[in-house]
Amino acid sequence: MTTRLPETDLGRTRRARRIGRVLTETHPDAHCELDHSNALELSVATILSAQCTDKKVNEVTPKLFARYRSAADYAGADRAELEELIRPTGFYRNKTSSLINLGRALCERYDGEVPGRLADLVTLPGIGRKTANVILGNAFDVPGITVDTHFQRLVQRWGLTTETDPVKIEHAIGALYPKRDWTMLSHRIIFHGRRVCHARKPACGACTLAKLCPSYGTGPTEPVAAAKLLKGPRARDLAVAVGLDPDLVPQQAVAAEVP
Numbered sequence: 001m002t003t004r005l006p007e008t009d010l011g012r013t014r015r016a017r018r019i020g021r022v023l024t025e026t027h028p029d030a031h032c033e034l035d036h037s038n039a040l041e042l043s044v045a046t047i048l049s050a051q052c053t054d055k056k057v058n059e060v061t062p063k064l065f066a067r068y069r070s071a072a073d074y075a076g077a078d079r080a081e082l083e084e085l086i087r088p089t090g091f092y093r094n095k096t097s098s099l100i101n102l103g104r105a106l107c108e109r110y111d112g113e114v115p116g117r118l119a120d121l122v123t124l125p126g127i128g129r130k131t132a133n134v135i136l137g138n139a140f141d142v143p144g145i146t147v148d149t150h151f152q153r154l155v156q157r158w159g160l161t162t163e164t165d166p167v168k169i170e171h172a173i174g175a176l177y178p179k180r181d182w183t184m185l186s187h188r189i190i191f192h193g194r195r196v197c198h199a200r201k202p203a204c205g206a207c208t209l210a211k212l213c214p215s216y217g218t219g220p221t222e223p224v225a226a227a228k229l230l231k232g233p234r235a236r237d238l239a240v241a242v243g244l245d246p247d248l249v250p251q252q253a254v255a256a257e258v259p
Contacts, residue, residue, distance in 0.1 A: 007159070016160050016176040019212050023188040026208045026241055027195075029234060030187040032138045034058065039114035039139035040106075041065050044074070046134050047098050047126040052089040055257050060088055071112040074103025098126030116140040129167060137183030145170045146186040150193025157197065157215040194258040195232045203229035208241050224248055231256045 007015070023030075033054040036042040041061070048057045064085050068074050074082075083096045102125045106112050114135065115121060121132035133144030145151075147166040155161055161172040177185055196203050202219035205226030210216050220226045227248035230238050235254045236246035 012160065013176050015212055016158075016173075019158060019160075019209060020177060020181065020185055020188075022208050022212065023185070023192060026238065027188045027191040027234075030184065030191045032134065032187065034134075035061060036139070037065075039116075039135060040071060042135055042139045043102065043114055043124075043127065043131070044068075044099060046131045047102070048086060048089045048095055050095070051091055053257060053259065057089055060086055071103045071106035071114075074099050075107050077103070095126070101125035102127070114139070116142065118144075129170070133170075133186075137186065141183075143179045143182040144186070145174050145182045146190070147173075148190060149199075150190045150197075151186060153199060154189050154193050154197050157202075157213065157218065158209070159214045195235065196230060196238060198229060198231075198259075201229060203227070206230055206239055206242055206244055208238075210242070228253065232258050 032042075034042060034045040034049060035058045036045050044064070045057050045061055048060065067085065068077060068082075077096075077100055079096055079100065082099065083092050086092045086095055086099075089095065105124050106114065110120070116136065116139075118129070118132050118136060121127050121135060122129055127135070130146055130148060133146045136142040137144040137146070147169050152164075152166065152169055155169060155173055156164075160176060161169055163169045163172050173185075174182060192209075196207050197209075198219070202215075203226040204210060204213075204216050204219040205221040205223050206229065207213070207216075207226075219229065223244050227239050227244050228250060230236075230249050231253050232238075233254060235249045235256075239246045239249050
């Protein structure tokens, strides 16, 4: 029996970079899944996405964005009307308060514009560090790492960090990758978490990262069982990427809403 030596910092960095390269090939379609056309819309959509799927948020925002076009519109919103518009996203009373207060803060402190600095964004109502990094990376092209539940789960499964605090995870993973890659890396990891490496039962036997993952075997490794766990419109492409018959992926998995 051979004893596996502890991974060195250099070894972990090299493995992390390989994971990043594989993810780039696996998820060429990775992107921010919240529909938006400017920084304010992305800020609002991200606030609405708390405890809600991106798909549901995207169903709500077209009508919302047509009604509220500026920070001043949110600041002066009729609470009952705004609550009704965002009700399907859940926790609509708290979210309504966040949106109204966000509008007021932007008008009072930033001339109605969403600021492009992390230090400013995290002072705004409804916007924490995770939300701020989403806004920076996708509205301002400022590299940022978004530590959501999928990101945290995957980097821990991959053994890239043992940290549990989101800010410490952000810094630990940021140290492993070039800064220019942070935003897209976040999208790809989140895509992988939603489509392959699920929380309860990851599709280990249909994962392009199997050889790089110390947690391989957490989910089914048998190809047929694993292929059935893939989700999303590219589920069959994901199966092909690991040499599996795409017909092993059921149609309902292709049409399934990613979590």
